[in-house]
Structures are given as C-alpha cells and as structure tokens.
Amino acid sequence: MKISRVSIVDQVCDSIKQDIADGIWKAGDRLPSEAEFAETFGVNRLSVRMALQKLSTLGIIETRVGEGSFVCSFSLKPVLSEISIFYEGADQYHDIQQLRNLLEYECMRLAAHTASEQEKAELKEALDHYYELNLNYFELGPDNEEALELAVDADFNFHYKVVKMSHNRLYKDIYFMVQQLIRGHINQLVSGRTRRRKEAGLPPFGDDDTHKKIYDCIINCDEDALRRAMDEMLGIIPVKGMDIFD
Structure with missing residues (x-):
C-alpha cells in the first residue's frame, strides 16, 4: 500500500x-x-x-x-432547506419520525440523569411557552399559518432544549442541522392534532399532554414512562383525544 x-x-x-x-x-x-x-x-x-x-x-x-x-458563521441550514423536499411524503415522514425517535429518546434519557437545576428550570419555561403559543394557535384556528409557525417554533424549542440538556455536542449539532426536516414533522403533528381536537369540540390540551409527560419523566428520572411518552408524542402510539376519538 x-x-x-x-x-x-x-x-x-x-x-x-x-x-x-x-x-x-x-x-x-x-x-x-x-x-x-x-x-x-x-x-x-x-x-x-x-x-x-x-x-x-x-x-x-x-x-x-x-x-x-x-x-464565517458556517451553517448547513440553507443546504438542508433545499434538500428537505426530498423528505416529503408518507415514506419520508416515517423516516424522520424514526430519526426523532432514535435521537430524541436518547437525549431525553441522558437529560434525565445529567440536567442541572438551572436547565430543568429553563425546560419548564420552554414548556410554558409551548403551551402559550399552542393555545394561541388553537384559538385562532388551524388555518392560521402565522400562529401555526409560532406554535411549531415553541414546540421545536422545547425539544431542542432537551437535546442540549443531554450534554452531547454531536447530538446537538446533528439535531440543529436537520431542524428543517424536524420542523416539518412537528408542523404535521401540531396542525393535524389541533384540527382534530377542535373538530371534536375538545380543549387544546388534555390532562395527559405528551410534552408535560416528557417534562415530568425528565424531572423525575423515570426512564420507563419516558419511552411510552416519546412514542405517544411522535404518534407512534396513537393518543386518545389527539389521534383517535372512539
């Protein structure tokens, strides 16, 4: 050689x-x-x-x-924005769902063990902000694109906060680089579930909201409940009042 x-x-x-x-x-x-x-x-x-x-x-x-x-302030975001069209559709939707399931669950599991008290407080702020913006979107209606975008931003911010709490720089960088794809996935989840709850005459949030479940699991270091909460949040396990109504 x-x-x-x-x-x-x-x-x-x-x-x-x-x-x-x-x-x-x-x-x-x-x-x-x-x-x-x-x-x-x-x-x-x-x-x-x-x-x-x-x-x-x-x-x-x-x-x-x-x-x-x-x-320079180097970023792959413009490149990923251009290629995101190749990840649209049913098959690609499941690919992104699986990516989130793999990456976010591990970050949540790590965060449950490594998060500082300050980080936990910041996560609570992100959760409250998520509730505020999603309530606003629910009240304005599922066809309000501006409100939907703000709700998606708040949702993404909550999950990105958890990823950063894992204290794994590589996970954080990967999540940030594919954020356009993740935002698209969140958009479909938020808009679909909001529309279904509104049409069913239900309030914007149920007692067992998946984001609150994830927050509680991290705070209480409950890995067993975290696995199911993650699957429910991604729609892998249908949630009554969000995905199914019978």
Whole structure:
C-alpha cells in the first residue's frame, strides 16, 4: 500500500480549521495575517495563502481586501432547506419520525440523569411557552399559518432544549442541522392534532399532554414512562383525544 504524503498546505489548513472548531477563533473574529501564520507554522507565506484560499472556498472563512481573513458563521441550514423536499411524503415522514425517535429518546434519557437545576428550570419555561403559543394557535384556528409557525417554533424549542440538556455536542449539532426536516414533522403533528381536537369540540390540551409527560419523566428520572411518552408524542402510539376519538 502506498503511503500518501500530506502537503504543507493541507497541514496548515487542517490546523487552522481545528482551531476554529475548538473555538479559539469564533465567527466574526479576524485571523492572524499571512506573515504571522507563516512564522507560527514555520512555512512560507505562499503555503499559508493557499491554505486560507482553501478555507475560503469551503465557506469557513472570508477574505476582505485590505482587512484580512475573518471566520464565517458556517451553517448547513440553507443546504438542508433545499434538500428537505426530498423528505416529503408518507415514506419520508416515517423516516424522520424514526430519526426523532432514535435521537430524541436518547437525549431525553441522558437529560434525565445529567440536567442541572438551572436547565430543568429553563425546560419548564420552554414548556410554558409551548403551551402559550399552542393555545394561541388553537384559538385562532388551524388555518392560521402565522400562529401555526409560532406554535411549531415553541414546540421545536422545547425539544431542542432537551437535546442540549443531554450534554452531547454531536447530538446537538446533528439535531440543529436537520431542524428543517424536524420542523416539518412537528408542523404535521401540531396542525393535524389541533384540527382534530377542535373538530371534536375538545380543549387544546388534555390532562395527559405528551410534552408535560416528557417534562415530568425528565424531572423525575423515570426512564420507563419516558419511552411510552416519546412514542405517544411522535404518534407512534396513537393518543386518545389527539389521534383517535372512539
């Protein structure tokens, strides 16, 4: 097997990229000059310039004439927004449902064991905000798109808060990157269940609201009840008064 040699340019590029990933330089920060990098790495300025050009092509930094190079606020959200159309439809709906089931349940389980008192208090605030915005959507009617969007935002925020409480950075990043798909899934759940409850003459929330169940499970560290609460929230297990009415 041939041994590939890593070029100086790639080594410089990887080192700068790692420092950005580690938070040494954050979005908006100005990077050292080519001359400063050259002295730091013990290489010539041309190698540094080529490394910076590579990072610029990747969208990690931007170079401004006469000012220097700056760290970009890198996000995959625009890309994922464009490809979300490929995850629409019944089959794709179940794919996203399964992804949420796998990822969110593990984050909830971890959060139940690792969340601080401050984080639990913040989760209660997110739950209250969820109730407020979903009540507003219910009162304005299931066809009010603006109210639905706000309700979905509050719903997503509750779940994202739980994901962050897992203290697993990779889970958090993955969840954030696929948020467009998750928001679409939440939209279908919220709009469908709200419409059905309103048509059935029921109040916006039942006594066993799934988000309240999840909150209680995390606070009480109840893993057994958490599994069922998660399945009910995603509609995997039909919930009386939201999915079934007989």
